[in-house]
Amino acid sequence: MKNKYSVTLAPVTRDDYEIISKWTSSKTWVYASGIQAYMSPTDVETFLNRIDDEFLLVCTDDDQAIGVVSWKQTDTPGNYVVGSMIGDPEMWGAGFGLESVILLVGMLFDSRNAHRVEFNCGVFNRGAVENFCSGIMKIEGILRDYFFLDGQYYDALIGSILRDEYYALREPSSIIPPAEKAAARLVLDEFIKQNPILPYSEPGK
Template sequence: MLKGDKVYLRLVEKKDVSRIYNICSEPEVREYDGGQSTLPPLQYMLKHFDDMFNIERKRLSIINEKDVLVGYITYKEIKDTLDVYSIGITIGSKFWGRGYGKDSIKTLVDYLFVNNNAHRVELEVVDYNLRAIRCYLSCGFIEEGRKRKRYFFQGKYSDTVMMSILRDEYLK
C-alpha cells in the first residue's frame, strides 16, 4: 500500500471490479480515457480477474480519506527498456477537481523513482483533456511531443500528448 496526502493506493482486488467497471462506464470518463471503444461485460471481468488485472500492468485502486474507491492508477515497466515506466490514471467524474489525481500521480511517481529506481516515467493523454495536462505539468511532467490523430472517439480523431519526467528532474 502506498500512502499519499489525500489517498492511498493498493493493488486492485476482486471486490473493486464492480466499482471500477462503473467508473469506466461513465460517459465523461470514456471521453478522456483513451481506452477501448467497448468494455468487456462485468461478469467476464469478474470471472477472468486473475488474467485481466495486475499481470503485466499493475493496477492500483485509489482510495480517498473516506475509504471510497474513486478511481485507479496503473504502471508498467516498458519491456526492453531498463527502469522506464508508463503510467495511466482514471478517476470517477464526481471526484474530479478534488486533488485525488494529483496526489495519486505524485504518490506513484515517488514510489517508482525511490523504490523501483526508475529513470523515466511517461504517459500519453488526449490533447483536449486540459485538466489532466495541467495536473501532469504541476507534478513535474513535461510535454515531449504529440502523436497526431492517435485517439478516436465518437467519430473524431484527436492528437495525444506525450509527457514524461526524468529521475534527475524529480530529485531536484
C-alpha cells in the first residue's frame, strides 16, 4: 500500500456547506448513502451538527474540494465506522475515493488507537463493491434488502479491517520524522543522566 497520495483531508467549514449541498442533491449522495437527500446549505449545517459522525473534506493537491469522508466511534471501544463520497462524478474511477478512505483509516489506526474499522455499501454501487472485493478489507456479511432505491430493495455489504491487517499492508505514518523523535529522547536521557530523578521526600525528613 503506497504512502504518497494525491488527496488530502481537511476540516469542513461553513464555506463548504454550499458545495456539500450540491453533492447531496445529486446522484453522488444516492451512491454513497442509498437515499435521496436534497439538502440546502442550511440543512447541511443542521445535519452535521445533529449527527455523531465527524466529517472531513477530501481535497486535491491544488486544494480543490472533491468529496467528504466520515468517521464515527461506536459504543464498543476501539471500533469505528467510516464512509466516503467523491462529489464530482467526473472524478469517479480515478482512485480518489479509495485514497481518501486509506488516509482516514490510517489516521484512526495511527492516532486514535483504533482496533477495527468498519465499512458498508449498497450492492448497487459498483465502485464501492470493487473496493470491497479488492482484498484490502474482509467482507463479513450481506445485509439483505437493506436499501430501497429505484422502486426495489438492494442488499448491503458490511466489512472491516483490523489493526494488524492494516499494518501488514502499510507502515504507521511518520508525522514527526523518526530522527527528530530520537534526538528529543537523547536530550531527555542526557538531562536525566545529569539530573537524576529522585524519590520525593518532605522537607526536614
